[in-house]
Amino acid sequence: MSDGTEPPGGRADDHAPTTPGWSCGSCGDEWPCATKRSRLIAEYGDDRAMLSVYLGSCLAAAAEDLRAAPVMSLQDRFIGWLPRGARRR
Ligand SMILES: [Zn+2]
Numbered sequence: 001m002s003d004g005t006e007p008p009g010g011r012a013d014d015h016a017p018t019t020p021g022w023s024c025g026s027c028g029d030e031w032p033c034a035t036k037r038s039r040l041i042a043e044y045g046d047d048r049a050m051l052s053v054y055l056g057s058c059l060a061a062a063a064e065d066l067r068a069a070p071v072m073s074l075q076d077r078f079i080g081w082l083p084r085g086a087r088r089r
Pocket of ligand 1: 025028029035
């Protein structure tokens, strides 16, 4: 029963966040790690708004888990890496 879809989670190569520390489950860097960032860009493509919504929800959850961390640095970490401005074709 294989129709080409991957089951969510559980893959070692997923670069999914681990909670409550919010480090990458695959490479151990602060999430989103460099690999995950490039995958998110590839996954969402031009749909930057949806990506911002997704990262915003991650940021909100991380802020709950990482209460000791300054909010500004969390914003920088989760959203600040996004390329700014509209991409011209
Ligand atoms: Zn990673």
